[in-house]
Amino acid sequence: QWTTPDERIPHALEFLYLPLSVVLEAPQSYRFDTGLEPHLNASESRGNHLILRFYLDYPGRESGLPDWLSSQISCADYSEYGGGCSPDYSDPLLQATLLEFIAALGARYDGDPRLGFVQMGLLGFWGEWHTYPHGDWFASRHFQQQVISAFDQAFAHTHVLMRYPLLDSPTRTIGYHDDSFAYSTLGDIPWFFYPKLVAAQAEERWRVAPIGGEVYPPLQDLLFSADYTLDTYRQDFAECVRQTHTSWMINNAAFRNDNGYAAAHLEGAQAASLAMGYAFAVPRFVITASGL
Numbered sequence: 001q002w003t004t005p006d007e008r009i010p011h012a013l014e015f016l017y018l019p020l021s022v023v024l025e026a027p028q029s030y031r032f033d034t035g036l037e038p039h040l041n042a043s044e045s046r047g048n049h050l051i052l053r054f055y056l057d058y059p060g061r062e063s064g065l066p067d068w069l070s071s072q073i074s075c076a077d078y079s080e081y082g083g084g085c086s087p088d089y090s091d092p093l094l095q096a097t098l099l100e101f102i103a104a105l106g107a108r109y110d111g112d113p114r115l116g117f118v119q120m121g122l123l124g125f126w127g128e129w130h131t132y133p134h135g136d137w138f139a140s141r142h143f144q145q146q147v148i149s150a151f152d153q154a155f156a157h158t159h160v161l162m163r164y165p166l167l168d169s170p171t172r173t174i175g176y177h178d179d180s181f182a183y184s185t186l187g188d189i190p191w192f193f194y195p196k197l198v199a200a201q202a203e204e205r206w207r208v209a210p211i212g213g214e215v216y217p218p219l220q221d222l223l224f225s226a227d228y229t230l231d232t233y234r235q236d237f238a239e240c241v242r243q244t245h246t247s248w249m250i251n252n253a254a255f256r257n258d259n260g261y262a263a264a265h266l267e268g269a270q271a272a273s274l275a276m277g278y279a280f281a282v283p284r285f286v287i288t289a290s291g292l
Contacts, residue, residue, distance in 0.1 A: 003255035005046055008266060010273045013116050014043045015051045015214075015250050019064030020101065020122070023054075026068060027097070030104050040114040049116035051248070054101075055127035059084045069097060076137055086131055089123065089139035098122055099150050106154020116248075117210055119177060120151050120162040128179055129163040141167065148172070159210055165200035175209035176202070181249060182223065183216035184233050185240045194244055206245035213249060220253035224261070224268025237272055247277045 005011065016039050023035035036052075043050040056064045060082025063070055073094050075085035087094060102122075109115060121127030123139050131137040139147070145167050151160045152172050161175040178185055178193040185193045193213075197203045205211060215223060215237075222228045223237055230236060240246065254261045254269045261269050 006255045014048045021066040024066045044114045053119040053121035086137045102150040110155045111157035117159045165202045170200045170202040178213035180216045181213040215251045224265045
């Protein structure tokens with residue numbers, strides 16, 4: 001949505017935010033053919049797989065709620081992060097609509113080879129599962145659990161990821177994404193990403209499901225430059241990858257058309273890209289010949 005692929009940096013994935021409104025034109029009436037298919041086909045044409053996140057509330061953008069739904073539920077105005085209106089996640093109509101949508105999305109796209117991963121999204125600012133600093137606006141634990149269960153049931157083949165290791169998600173085959181990667185990722189502070197995984201006994205999740213996220217946006221222009229300095233919050237990218245076993249990462253600045261990475265910054269991004277993912281080896285093979 002913001003850039004075009006830069007072949008100088010090895011990649012095989014693309015990331016897409018989509019407002020729910022582009023595919024939900026009426027109750028239980030889905031426009032996947034016009035709202036989602038073009039994005040999947042475009043990614044496939046570039047030889048990539050798509051990581052997908054739907055949202056209802058993206059600060060600084062128009063609401064992702066369909067008009068027919070926004071006219072029936074209340075929302076709370078806020079000014080943080082560019083402003084917006086946070087929907088009432090306790091509304092029964094909204095809850096039923098989201099659960100129906102998750103089931104329909106899985107029925108259509110589970111196992112679709114054009115998809116890389118599906119992020120739970122939907123709840124909170126950016127679909128990031130928080131409404132900080134308005135914590136009391138967020139969905140109840142009960143409804144969070146319903147959404148987790150719905151995604152897990154809807155996608156048996158395509159990997160599902162979520163922002164935090166909440167509720168019973170560590171007992172399911174669900175991956176996680178740190179959307180502040182390299183900033184508050186590692187350390188002893190409980191709310192940092194990796195300490196949360198450890199506390200939830202999910203630090204080995206990378207063995208069965210993807211771990212990834214997004215480089216903290218204010219760091220993206222500095223991350224591989226000589227001006228990048230470390231502190232409690234700003235952390236070494238390679239060490240973050242090593243400890244979390246991250247296999248994919250959003251880094252929009254590296255792909256910008258106007259002033260993408262160059263020189264040492266580009267070289268650092270190339271090395272970082274190749275350092276992520278999985279290395280596969282064949283430890284033994286046997287060839288049997290017969291009928292000679």
